[in-house]
Amino acid sequence: MKSLNKLLPYVKPYTLFAILGPLLMCVEVAMDLLQPTIMQHIIDVGIANNNNAYVMKLGFFMLFTAFIGLIGGVGSTVYSTKASVNFAADIRRDVFKKTEQFSSENMDSFGTGKLITIVTNDVTAVQQALMMTLRIFVRGPFLFIGAVVIVWFTARELFPVLLVAIPILMVLIYWFSSKSGQLFARVQRAMDRVNTKLQETFAGIRVIKAFGRSDFETNTFKQVNDTLTKRNMAAEQVILTLMPIMLFVVNIGVVFGMWMGAIKINEGTLQVGVILAFINYLNIIMNGLMTSSNVLMQITKSFTSANRIQQVLETEIHIREPITPAALLKIKGEVEFRQVNFSYSKNGEYVLKNISFQVKAGETIGIIGSTGSGKSTLVKLIPRLYDPDSGEIFIDGVNIKEYPLEKLRESIGFVQQKATLFSGTIEENLRFGKEEANFEDMEEAAQSAAAAEFINKLEGKFGYELMQGATNLSGGQKQRLAMTRAFIREPKILILDDSTSAIDALSEASVQQALRQNHPDTTVFFISSKVSSIQDADQIFVIDDGIIEASGTHKELIINSNVYRGIYETQKGKEILSYE
């Protein structure tokens, strides 16, 4: 309930619509409530006295009220929809904006599957809850109270029937609603699992096919889908059983009403029309109670969704902007790590342990080490994708936490291990690196990244459309484009995280040469599992189990580092070592 309340400020810009919706609904309900009484008068006054003119007059009045009711109903739908759809759109916008600010750690803790479910399903659930509240919430109680009051004034003789029927109906609704509330919570959890499974399958469809696991995946999807179906069925069945039981109670009420009415008619204290109107009101009362309980159920269902939305909106961003940012000169590219420790889990198990080093501007640093040793993690700390648990990182002698985040990241070009490209043209993807890049910039960067040749062969060249996930490019082409995108922004610090793994040795050498020639002042961190890719670096860091096991030039490390020599030997063979 609390989290739903916290979303109420999102209704504020649409207050007028949110008032008009229920207001117009009141008009519709008032007209609905008038109908049985008009009918009663037609029967008891018009038909009983053979007064055709009276029948016609009230007949037209009945039509008129129905028409006004229609306008009220349509108007209410229009304004309630405007309020709830805009309310949801604003929440979606803010959830999206918030996730854009998320640090990698925040992202890790939610997971993309859950975030997508929140932006789609959960926002839709609160939208529906608001829509129903605005449109129907007033309708239920208004119909119920209105009908009870009218029966009190027009058919008091039959009121005892209501005194028995209403408590029974209320108990039934309470029991069924609480039962279905629990069942719908189970439905929502099953829905989460279906969504997660779908996202995972769509993202990994190629792997599934390559491993011939389609049947297995179809089966696991069938399991989560079956659970969802069963739970949906159970929840719907509860709702659907309620209606006939309530109708049964109402019909017993009708029989009793007619029986009591017949006695009163015989006594001459009641007219036929009153009984007919009473029967109608009894149905209206049932409808009113049902509608109220439906809305309550929808609102209860939306609590979980509101909670999840609130979790995103209230998430504390781990990577914060500095309170007093450093006065900015142009970043040169000196990098220093001072006793840096880092862990993903924050339980003290460090992935990086006591890392300290200094790099001069314009130096090329090779980083090598076994898989999972912490190489990628180390470079991710430079653009503050994560912050260290302890220790400090400096660029040009200034703690990186003191730079405005945007400024810091603007001066860093980062090519991640897995090249991420977006659907759109190559040009659009490159502009991601530098908005104002012109054609020459693109050409030049593509040359440096050994991408120009393949781009020129593509239909439309820089206008070539990439599909989602750039599936219409090869692995090596994706890496080259990702490098072009990083080169184009002429960064002061360039991080290449195993970004030449799918590129042939010749092209890799040409990329390295282009870097030296065209970007001599850029500090380059070059992660690679191949010694041949980094052996010309000014300094090489050998990472082993989260520590810098050794550092130095290739020649120094061959002599001083067992780990480095081990890697080198496995890759080149001992005979080359002795030859060197």
Ligand SMILES: Nc1ncnc2c1ncn2[C@@H]1O[C@H](COP(=O)(O)OP(=O)(O)OP(=O)(O)O)[C@@H](O)[C@H]1O
């Ligand atoms: N987002 C994450 N959450 C939790 N643990 C992580 C995360 N990313 C990496 N790790 C763990 O941190 C350790 C270091 O990972 P890292 O990616 O830095 O290794 P690496 O040396 O770059 O490996 P590789 O050469 O295989 O890319 C690994 O044990 C890995 O399982």
